[in-house]
Amino acid sequence: MIDSEQVHDTSAAGSHRSTTTMNARRVHDLAGMALSDVPQGRHYRPAQLRQPGQGVANGLGVFSVLLGLTQLIAPDAVARLVGVRPTPRSRATMRVLGLRGLTSGAGVLSNGTNVPWLWTRLAGDVLDVALITTAVGRRHDDRTRASRALMAVAGVAAIDYLAARTSHRTQQLFDSVEPEATVSGPLEYGAPDTTASGTGNAQTTNEEIGHLAADAVAAKRAGHRKVRSVVTINRSASELYAYWRNFENLPNFMKQLASVTTTGEGRSHWVTRAPGGTQVEWDAEIVADEPGALIAWQSLPGSDVRNAGTVRFIPVPSERGTEVHVELDYDPPGGALGVAVAKLFRAEPGQQIRDDLRAFKQVMESGEILFARKPERLEGEQQGIGALLPTPQDAQEVRG
Amino acid sequence: MKANCWMGKNTVEVREVPDPEILNHRDAIVKITSTAICGSDVHLYHGVVPTLEKGDVVGHEFMGEIVEVGRSVTNLKVGDRVVVPFPIACGHCHACEAGMTSLCENSNPNAFLAERAMGHSPCGIFGYGHMTGGFAGGQAEYARVPFADFGPLKVPDDVTDEQALFLSDVLPTGYMAAEQCNIKPGDTVAVWGCGPVGQFAITSAYLQGASRVIAIDNVPYRLRMARERAGAITLNYDEIDNVIEALKELTGGRGPDACIDCVGMEASGHGPVFAVDRIKQATKLQTDLPFALRQAIMSCRNGGTVSIAGVYVGVVDGFPIGSIMNRSLRIVTGQTHVHRYMRPLMDLIQKGALDPTFIITHRMPLADAARGYDIFSRKLENCEKVVLKVG
Numbered sequence: 001m002i003d004s005e006q007v008h009d010t011s012a013a014g015s016h017r018s019t020t021t022m023n024a025r026r027v028h029d030l031a032g033m034a035l036s037d038v039p040q041g042r043h044y045r046p047a048q049l050r051q052p053g054q055g056v057a058n059g060l061g062v063f064s065v066l067l068g069l070t071q072l073i074a075p076d077a078v079a080r081l082v083g084v085r086p087t088p089r090s091r092a093t094m095r096v097l098g099l100r101g102l103t104s105g106a107g108v109l110s111n112g113t114n115v116p117w118l119w120t121r122l123a124g125d126v127l128d129v130a131l132i133t134t135a136v137g138r139r140h141d142d143r144t145r146a147s148r149a150l151m152a153v154a155g156v157a158a159i160d161y162l163a164a165r166t167s168h169r170t171q172q173l174f175d176s177v178e179p180e181a182t183v184s185g186p187l188e189y190g191a192p193d194t195t196a197s198g199t200g201n202a203q204t205t206n207e208e209i210g211h212l213a214a215d216a217v218a219a220k221r222a223g224h225r226k227v228r229s230v231v232t233i234n235r236s237a238s239e240l241y242a243y244w245r246n247f248e249n250l251p252n253f254m255k256q257l258a259s260v261t262t263t264g265e266g267r268s269h270w271v272t273r274a275p276g277g278t279q280v281e282w283d284a285e286i287v288a289d290e291p292g293a294l295i296a297w298q299s300l301p302g303s304d305v306r307n308a309g310t311v312r313f314i315p316v317p318s319e320r321g322t323e324v325h326v327e328l329d330y331d332p333p334g335g336a337l338g339v340a341v342a343k344l345f346r347a348e349p350g351q352q353i354r355d356d357l358r359a360f361k362q363v364m365e366s367g368e369i370l371f372a373r374k375p376e377r378l379e380g381e382q383q384g385i386g387a388l389l390p391t392p393q394d395a396q397e398v399r400g
Numbered sequence: 401m402k403a404n405c406w407m408g409k410n411t412v413e414v415r416e417v418p419d420p421e422i423l424n425h426r427d428a429i430v431k432i433t434s435t436a437i438c439g440s441d442v443h444l445y446h447g448v449v450p451t452l453e454k455g456d457v458v459g460h461e462f463m464g465e466i467v468e469v470g471r472s473v474t475n476l477k478v479g480d481r482v483v484v485p486f487p488i489a490c491g492h493c494h495a496c497e498a499g500m501t502s503l504c505e506n507s508n509p510n511a512f513l514a515e516r517a518m519g520h521s522p523c524g525i526f527g528y529g530h531m532t533g534g535f536a537g538g539q540a541e542y543a544r545v546p547f548a549d550f551g552p553l554k555v556p557d558d559v560t561d562e563q564a565l566f567l568s569d570v571l572p573t574g575y576m577a578a579e580q581c582n583i584k585p586g587d588t589v590a591v592w593g594c595g596p597v598g599q600f601a602i603t604s605a606y607l608q609g610a611s612r613v614i615a616i617d618n619v620p621y622r623l624r625m626a627r628e629r630a631g632a633i634t635l636n637y638d639e640i641d642n643v644i645e646a647l648k649e650l651t652g653g654r655g656p657d658a659c660i661d662c663v664g665m666e667a668s669g670h671g672p673v674f675a676v677d678r679i680k681q682a683t684k685l686q687t688d689l690p691f692a693l694r695q696a697i698m699s700c701r702n703g704g705t706v707s708i709a710g711v712y713v714g715v716v717d718g719f720p721i722g723s724i725m726n727r728s729l730r731i732v733t734g735q736t737h738v739h740r741y742m743r744p745l746m747d748l749i750q751k752g753a754l755d756p757t758f759i760i761t762h763r764m765p766l767a768d769a770a771r772g773y774d775i776f777s778r779k780l781e782n783c784e785k786v787v788l789k790v791g
Binding site for chain 1: 421423424425426472488490491492493494497505506507509510511512524530533534535536546547
């Protein structure tokens with residue numbers, strides 16, 4: 001199935017290897033943890049840690065958006081609810097407040113526990129208190145309702161404050177961590193590691209914070225997304241490496257790719273199937289390459305979609321196949337707004353890479369990506385069905 | 401072609417649908433000669449299995465003749481008679497290599513749906529809803545069989561359709577239900593449910609060395625079949641207050657060594673506990689009725705084995721986990737790994753050691769599928785197993 005010559009090609013090319021040892025060490029960590037990275041008797045923290053306050057922040061974001069929409073659509077009803085007699089002026093104020101709610105809600109949702117957005121919510125609460133307090137003082141408004149509204153706003157303000165404070169502390173924790181501190185070299189299976197890994201003073205950081213730091217560093221870059229996934233495939237690391245290392249094979253299992261053309265010297269030209277039938281293209285180069293173990297690539301400067309990817313192949317002992325760890329970093333189209341919309345509709349950013357890895361597993365194990373039924377019938381109806389893709393044998397034939 | 405389609409709760413209809421085509425290189429197209437209605441088809445029919453869509457072709461017990469093969473299928477040729485296992489399995493993943501084909505890691509294109517519901521995904525299954533792939537089923541004139549170079553078993557000329565057909569599901573299912581109990585000579589086995597899987601679980605338990613098999617049901621003609629054809633001691637739960645006590649009486653107070661649930665999620669029963677279960681199911685507080693399973697657990701002797709062959713899809717309430725934990729019970733279950741049982745059971749059939757045809761009570765053309773579902777699901781006309789003849 002696999003052209004073993006590719007392995008030799010790679011090691012013969014070798015031009016990047018000596019210069020990328022440090023890169024390789026970085027990406028070892030960034031490509032996610034394998035069981036072989038976790039020595040016995042050591043605490044493990046997964047890559048996707050629950051961030052303190054994330055659930056509360058999301059809840060507040062949704063609340064903000066819903067209330068904002070209500071204020072825009074039905075300003076008079078909201079006015080009556082808080083004890084204010086509807087007037088043209090109250091209507092205008094209510095709509096401005098609605099816009100404010102929508103903005104800070106979308107901000108909170110798109111950036112999770114991003115602290116500034118949570119503080120904007122608290123600032124909004126203070127404004128609300130001021131506005132309602134003036135209403136309590138006016139005779140023609142319903143004081144009982146206004147007082148109740150005041151208490152409700154005070155309650156929400158308390159939650160906003162707690163969420164913002166929790167997130168602020170988390171952010172401080174992130175900020176205190178140097179990205180280099182998370183670098184760790186590969187460790188042998190089952191060997192208890194007493195010297196820690198990577199840099200000498202990194203033991204505490206590795207144990208206590210681990211990937212939190214790497215995520216925080218990535219999150220600092222606005223709009224930047226990082227997705228990771230892993231699958232175990234019943235094939236040898238060298239077979240899997242060889243198939244992946246020929247980037248022209250990638251569209252066989254990554255359905256968002258239309259084609260990848262290798263252009264020599266570790267460079268390649270990528271063409272995607274973007275929404276709406278348009279194509280997005282970029283050039284990439286290999287930045288780290290360890291035959292049978294690791295490939296890392298990134299888009300060349302000036303690309304429309306900045307992105308980088310790493311794949312690691314880690315043999316599982318006792319002939320249990322190979323763990324394939326993938327990490328992709330990219331700036332999604334549409335920036336932060338696109339992410340906010342995606343989050344609102346619960347489109348999970350990790351889903352695509354999970355589907356791709358499942359397809360890779362199918363191609364490598366069963367030789368094909370199985371269809372349940374004719375693809376046309378399902379188009380747009382159901383996700384998770386691969387496109388009509390050639391088998392590895394086809395890919396070999398095409399390459400001649 | 402004509403195919404039996406699920407059209408909504410308690411409605412199936414034989415309709416004209418497009419002929420299947422080869423979609424992957426390891427596919428084959430089978431021209432179906434015989435196909436059967438399974439107890440789990442009745443769960444689909446009742447609308448209690450999620451992710452079924454109107455118009456889906458159902459059926460997962462079928463056999464027939466190869467009429468077309470994809471280019472990677474080299475072990476079968478046009479004209480071969482084959483029986484097709486209901487789990488779709490690739491043959492190369494870790495699960496398949498371990499013989500657990502119903503856990504194939506590559507045959508469910510909708511694995512993400514199953515992962516959401518169950519944590520991880522089982523294999524793809526013919527005609528069994530979209531959570532297991534949404535593959536068209538085998539109650540039809542033709543079926544597309546994926547991974548045909550691994551799944552279908554060639555049927556020898558001296559074996560009839562009716563002898564081979566149940567290798568697709570119910571015979572291996574009953575056999576595995578008994579086998580995973582590790583039955584030892586002298587063991588007493590109790591089987592809940594005297595449908596086709598129950599009958600084969602009784603037969604298999606005897607084949608595997610059980611000295612006594614007790615069968616529990618409330619349908620007189622099914623109990624009669626269990627007694628007269630499978631050799632069980634029968635208990636009618638309509639006649640007794642307490643099944644657990646009755647089983648104690650029959651086993652010197654200890655309880656059966658192994659208890660096999662061949663009923664599944666639509667169990668029936670009596671009394672206030674059953675009424676509460678029905679209300680919970682009707683109000684979606686639970687998806688499955690655990691009445692038979694609960695009895696099997698409570699009845700089992702200390703340190704015994706409870707084997708679950710009946711189909712469950714979701715969650716149950718009032719699960720007696722304390723009885724399991726404190727009394728060292730072992731629970732064994734799973735969709736059947738049909739592939740690993742087909743050949744050995746075919747050998748037993750060829751040798752005359754096993755005749756699975758005794759469960760067949762009705763034979764009718766595919767066109768009458770709706771009537772078959774009606775009488776089988778309502779247990780009318782002494783219906784135990786319906787075989788649909790195609791072509």
